[in-house]
Amino acid sequence: MVVKSRDGGQLLVDGYRVRVIEKLRLPPLWTRLEAIREAGWNTFLLKNEHVFLDMLTDSGVNAMTDEQLAAMISAQDSYAGSRTFYEFEKAVREVLGLEYVLPTHQGRGAEHVIAKVFIKPGSIVAANYHFTTTKAHFELQGAKLYELYISEAMDTTSSHPFKGNMDVEKLRDLVRRHGADKIAFVRMEATANLLGGQPFSLENLRAVREVCDEHGLLLVIDGSMIDWNAYLIKQREPGYRNKSIAEIVKEIASMADVYYASGRKAGCARGGFIATNNRELYEKMKVLLPVYEGFFTYGGMSIRELAALAVGIRDIVDEALIGSEVELIRCFVDELDRRGVPVVRPPGGLGCHLDAMRFLPHVPQSQYPAAALSSAIYIVSGIRSMERGTVSIDRDESGREVLSDLELVRLALPRRTYLKSHIDYAIDRITWLYEHRELIGGLEWVYEPPVLRFFMGRLRDTGNWGEELAKAYASELGEW
Numbered sequence: 293m294v295v296k297s298r299d300g301g302q303l304l305v306d307g308y309r310v311r312v313i314e315k316l317r318l319p320p321l322w323t324r325l326e327a328i329r330e331a332g333w334n335t336f337l338l339k340n341e342h343v344f345l346d347m348l349t350d351s352g353v354n355a356m357t358d359e360q361l362a363a364m365i366s367a368q369d370s371y372a373g374s375r376t377f378y379e380f381e382k383a384v385r386e387v388l389g390l391e392y393v394l395p396t397h398q399g400r401g402a403e404h405v406i407a408k409v410f411i412k413p414g415s416i417v418a419a420n421y422h423f424t425t426t427k428a429h430f431e432l433q434g435a436k437l438y439e440l441y442i443s444e445a446m447d448t449t450s451s452h453p454f455k456g457n458m459d460v461e462k463l464r465d466l467v468r469r470h471g472a473d474k475i476a477f478v479r480m481e482a483t484a485n486l487l488g489g490q491p492f493s494l495e496n497l498r499a500v501r502e503v504c505d506e507h508g509l510l511l512v513i514d515g516s517m518i519d520w521n522a523y524l525i526k527q528r529e530p531g532y533r534n535k536s537i538a539e540i541v542k543e544i545a546s547m548a549d550v551y552y553a554s555g556r557k558a559g560c561a562r563g564g565f566i567a568t569n570n571r572e573l574y575e576k577m578k579v580l581l582p583v584y585e586g587f588f589t590y591g592g593m594s595i596r597e598l599a600a601l602a603v604g605i606r607d608i609v610d611e612a613l614i615g616s617e618v619e620l621i622r623c624f625v626d627e628l629d630r631r632g633v634p635v636v637r638p639p640g641g642l643g644c645h646l647d648a649m650r651f652l653p654h655v656p657q658s659q660y661p662a663a664a665l666s667s668a669i670y671i672v673s674g675i676r677s678m679e680r681g682t683v684s685i686d687r688d689e690s691g692r693e694v695l696s697d698l699e700l701v702r703l704a705l706p707r708r709t710y711l712k713s714h715i716d717y718a719i720d721r722i723t724w725l726y727e728h729r730e731l732i733g734g735l736e737w738v739y740e741p742p743v744l745r746f747f748m749g750r751l752r753d754t755g756n757w758g759e760e761l762a763k764a765y766a767s768e769l770g771e772w
Contacts, residue, residue: 293611304615319343322771333753335348346676350557360561360607390569395564395593406566406577409577418479420441420456446697449637450637483521520641522541616708621642624719634651652664679701682696
């Protein structure tokens with residue numbers, strides 16, 4: 293919540309307190325080195341017992357509220373027609389203003405259904421930017437994804453407040469070149485994950501909506517992280533400072549022909565859902581739900597998860613809960629930037645993002661600098677981060693490497709989970725690593741899966757640089 297300070301400014305006060313804690317353990321240095329080797333230099337494959345601060349993702353690891361836990365206990369278990377489903381449906385209608393609701397087991401379940409219904413082989417999907425599993429679903433269904441980002445999105449030093457915006461002229465040009473009939477839909481991701489958690493503006497979303505209306509195109513909105521996008525609109529977009537988060541969220545959702553979300557993110561639970569105000573679109577998707585997800589009143593989730601998600605949906609517009617992570621991210625990014633560490637600016641949602649190509653200019657993209665940096669961060673800190681660069685992009689149909697537009701390392705801050713002392717620790721260790729960045733080398737494949745290789749692929753460090761980095765750390769900072 294925001295209150296007025298004694299000097300006339302504003303104070304952000306977290307509208308919650310911590311009542312249950314999880315003890316953390318920092319593994320010693322040489323245990324960390326051995327763990328990353330066993331994981332194939334892939335932080336996804338680390339065992340959590342070897343992780344001190346888990347900043348891999350916000351997905352499924354946010355702190356739940358006492359009201360969510362209580363709802364799970366009182367949920368009405370039933371395969372069909374559960375009261376809990378109708379409570380969930382009511383929450384979606386009241387918060388998002390969307391009438392027809394389909395639950396799914398998680399966000400990618402929603403993407404799968406949407407892809408099956410709307411994509412035909414040879415069709416096109418336009419997006420402000422891709423997400424890994426989204427791109428895989430659409431391409432496996434036969435679509436080609438066009439990323440229509442603004443130029444500032446690729447400049448990690450730019451202070452543009454809405455780097456998640458779509459370039460509307462690029463969208464118009466795409467329609468001119470290919471025809472509206474070829475475009476399955478336009479997708480906007482609220483808080484563009486792979487651009488560094490960057491939001492879009494409502495002004496831009498309205499402009500995209502106008503183009504869709506002109507040409508009869510469907511607009512699909514991924515609202516998995518709509519809470520952070522709405523908070524940043526309130527902070528940055530002219531005319532929205534005095535709007536409530538609830539008003540902003542409902543305005544975003546009102547632009548969508550189809551809205552979908554993972555419940556593992558802003559919902560702080562499990563599961564996902566699709567929602568729309570278009571009965572015809574709803575019926576087309578509904579018939580596939582029992583085939584791929586489950587009956588339409590549970591959608592692959594346990595009823596207990598559905599109950600928690602119903603509460604979580606209401607929480608995304610509770611201003612006592614929204615914004616604390618964004619402000620913590622701002623502290624994280626601003627302090628690293630002050631120390632000269634290359635970060636993505638301006639601070640967005642999701643987490644702190646490091647620019648690996650500026651951090652490690654001596655490591656070519658063909659040797660995966662973001663993956664190398666993520667592994668190096670783990671060695672010197674025990675912090676698990678995520679590579680969001682070339683390793684996260686699969687090879688093309690001919691087997692050629694596709695170099696990523698950006699090489700980012702994401703240190704995610706799950707909702708209501710980490711404290712300022714954790715950020716201070718991360719800043720100290722990342723600063724030390726930047727001062728010794730010449731010790732970090734590249735990586736090469738040992739095992740490379742053909743699809744979504746970043747999940748299960750294994751690599752090794754070229755020239756055994758991990759050992760040299762660990763020795764340098766031990767000589768200055770010891771075993772911890």
